[in-house]
Amino acid sequence: MNERITEAAAVGAAGAALGAGTGALVGLAGPAAVVAATNGVIAGYRQIYDWRSRKGRVAFVLDSTWALVTTSAGLVSQLIGRLSRSRYDESLSQRSNRHVFEKGFVVRRNFAVTVGNVVSGVGDTTDERRRSLVTDHEEVHIWQSRMMGPLFPVIYLGWMVVMTPFAIVGWARGRLAGDRSISLWAAVDKCAYWQNPLERQAYLRASQASEARSG
Secondary structure, three states, X not given: OHHHHHHHHHHHHHHHHHHHHHHHXXXXXXXXXXXXXXXXXXXXXXXXXXXXXXXXXXXXXXXXXXXXXXXXXXXXXXXXXXXXXXXXXHHHOOOXXXXXXOOOOOOOOOOOEEEOOEEEOOOOOOOHHHHHHHXXXXXXXXXXXXXXXXXXXXXXXXXXXXXXXXXXXXXXXXXXXXXXXXXXXXXXXXXXXXXXXXXXXXXXXXXXXXXXXXX
């Protein structure tokens, strides 16, 4: 317990300093420091960052600076997880540079949701397939979010907004031509979600990891 408290205090202080410096560039030093400090305290107490690896250190710096927008959204996702009393999976979180909840914030049934460094809706984490979902697919989204920072939600949601009208028009033309093989929801889902380049990258990575394990 003492180790967790010490790490929480240290990571929170370091996060506050990084966040304040980043926020000062846009006149938001105070709010940025609060977000980064909060992330640091929670992450430090849960010991999610792998300090022994370069990847873990980079994850912390990005979460506290360039990716602060998605980090702040991740804090909201964590709050929902706590309010819904979702089980926090420490085995998939500790020293893994992420927070994982079995339930919590869920947009679509049976689909996990990654917001910043938080993965929710994983389901039964005793199931190896659900664990692989986190390590192979959702992990890609976490790093997409870190590397793209504030551009990530713009690109991800922007694709969905732009492609939805095209999907609706394509579906309507198909119906007029007598094609009733696909529903409107399926048409939109295919274009807005399954063809989203950020999702395609994550699914490709998951497929490659699965093939590597089976091979």
